[in-house]
Amino acid sequence: MPITTLRPITTLRLHDFDAVLVRLPAPLADRVQRLRACATRAYGCTCCRVARRALRLCFEAQETGRGRLAEDLLAEAEYYVAIGTHQASCPQLPPPPRKRVDTSLxxxxxxxxxxxxxxxxxxxxxxxxxxxxxxxxxxxxxxxxxxxxxxxxxxxxxxxxxxxxxxxxxxxxxxxxxxxxxxxxxxxxxxxxxxxxxxxxxxxxxxxxxxxxxxxxxxxxxxxxxxxxxxxxxxxxxxxxxxxxxxxxxxxxxxxxxxxxxxxxxxxxxxxxxxxxxxxxxxxxxxxxxxxxxxxxxxxxxxxxxxxxxxxxxxxxxx
Known part of the structure; x- marks a missing residue:
């Protein structure tokens, strides 16, 4: 599936996401991989929908040779994910910290x-x-x-x-x-x-x-x-x-x-x-x-x- 035909709001299918990932430069791909849940599973999260729009524009910029713009758009997607208010069940949220297990004698x-x-x-x-x-x-x-x-x-x-x-x-x-x-x-x-x-x-x-x-x-x-x-x-x-x-x-x-x-x-x-x-x-x-x-x-x-x-x-x- 060509990158330019990806819809801006809906989540990406996993094989579409992976197909885009392999065509990105390694430093960019590592950062995009961290947004995998936002891109493929966080359908009901408004914050991740905004981030997915920036992510889609990032993919298009990289495909057309505008690498610097692609990095800026990816940084914008990362910003929305980091500071936005996510839905409570959003899969992009980090797991809650585990309770400290007291195994001391x-x-x-x-x-x-x-x-x-x-x-x-x-x-x-x-x-x-x-x-x-x-x-x-x-x-x-x-x-x-x-x-x-x-x-x-x-x-x-x-x-x-x-x-x-x-x-x-x-x-x-x-x-x-x-x-x-x-x-x-x-x-x-x-x-x-x-x-x-x-x-x-x-x-x-x-x-x-x-x-x-x-x-x-x-x-x-x-x-x-x-x-x-x-x-x-x-x-x-x-x-x-x-x-x-x-x-x-x-x-x-x-x-x-x-x-x-x-x-x-x-x-x-x-x-x-x-x-x-x-x-x-x-x-x-x-x-x-x-x-x-x-x-x-x-x-x-x-x-x-x-x-x-x-x-x-x-x-x-x-x-």
């Missing part, structure tokens, strides 16, 4: 139980919804943490994102606790099967699809976690039933959900996490005090223990 400590004398008990959990993950943990001495994350275009996680999120939450707490004499409560049996396998020395066992290539910061998270667990034979890892009212598990679950929602842009008050941790920890310590007074076993995990885990079998890793 938030950690704190409730000082009230910092000097608690009993064995450390920690609980972890993960939350995953619509492409956004959250990790949470709490320790009986008052330490807690949460982190949100959103996979990028080259996500190394693989298909089992929920499982890997559970394991990342474990890595998060063990990096902070740094003590192999901890009782770790996890509500995911799939995650526990990998943790038990690693503790037995099978550190090569990894979730299907997990990318083992080194990251910018060093070995992948699960590789580091496997190595750490394999060197801590005294670390006890037990199953706790999810959403059963266990105070530590409920705390970790709430922190993970909070981290995920924060990553999705929801405003989470700064003091909400610590207040939540303090409330649940008080309930857990009260339970322990009552158990001590009545000489009944403490309510830690009461799920799958070290004695029952070997009966799961190595084949369970494929579950």
């Amino acid at each position: 938030s950690q704190g400590e409730v000082k009230r139980w910092a000097n608690h004398s009993g064995p450390l008990v920690a609980a972890t959990d993960a939350s995953w919804k619509r492409g956004t993950g959250g990790l949470g943990y709490v320790v009986s001495d008052g330490r807690w943490g949460m982190r949100g994350w959103r996979p990028g275009n080259q996500d190394p996680t693989g298909k089992r994102k929920v499982l890997i999120s559970e394991l990342r939450a474990v890595s998060l707490v063990l990096e902070r606790v740094g003590d192999g004499r901890t009782l770790l409560l996890v509500d995911s049996l799939s995650a526990l099967r990998f943790l038990w396998a690693w503790q037995r020395g099978d550190v090569s066992c990894m979730p299907e699809g997990y990318d083992l290539r080194p990251r910018r910061y060093g070995p992948p998270t699960l590789v580091r976690l496997a190595e750490r667990v394999s060197t801590w034979p005294s670390l006890r890892m037990e199953h706790v039933k999810a959403h059963s009212g266990h105070p530590l598990n409920e705390t970790a679950d709430s922190l993970a959900s909070m981290a995920r929602r924060r990553t999705d842009g929801e405003l989470v008050p700064a003091g909400r996490a610590e207040g939540l941790v303090e409330t649940f920890l008080r309930a857990w310590h009260d339970d322990q005090s009552h158990a001590d007074q009545s000489h009944t076993p403490r309510h830690n995990g009461q799920g799958h223990t070290a004695q029952s885990r070997d009966r799961q079998g190595d084949n369970a890793l494929a579950a």
Whole structure:
């Protein structure tokens, strides 16, 4: 289609636009390409209709050898697009800026139980919804943490994102606790099967699809976690039933959900996490005090223990 027959107001068909584009000098073509949506799709936008008129005259000037005029007309079209008031749905408008994703690690400590004398008990959990993950943990001495994350275009996680999120939450707490004499409560049996396998020395066992290539910061998270667990034979890892009212598990679950929602842009008050941790920890310590007074076993995990885990079998890793 000859340039001179292009209508001044209506949008151009894509192949017509491309046919014009290949006949323009490279510097001019690069600038025209940035107005592609204005020229071919922004039919209802008055601002872009004015710009298209200047663009059409630019094409005609270039075809008749008036290069300087063509540049001036293109500059006019660019001006209208830049300063004009576009229709709200105009495709030429730049996409709205993405909300800042807060994936930072938030950690704190409730000082009230910092000097608690009993064995450390920690609980972890993960939350995953619509492409956004959250990790949470709490320790009986008052330490807690949460982190949100959103996979990028080259996500190394693989298909089992929920499982890997559970394991990342474990890595998060063990990096902070740094003590192999901890009782770790996890509500995911799939995650526990990998943790038990690693503790037995099978550190090569990894979730299907997990990318083992080194990251910018060093070995992948699960590789580091496997190595750490394999060197801590005294670390006890037990199953706790999810959403059963266990105070530590409920705390970790709430922190993970909070981290995920924060990553999705929801405003989470700064003091909400610590207040939540303090409330649940008080309930857990009260339970322990009552158990001590009545000489009944403490309510830690009461799920799958070290004695029952070997009966799961190595084949369970494929579950």
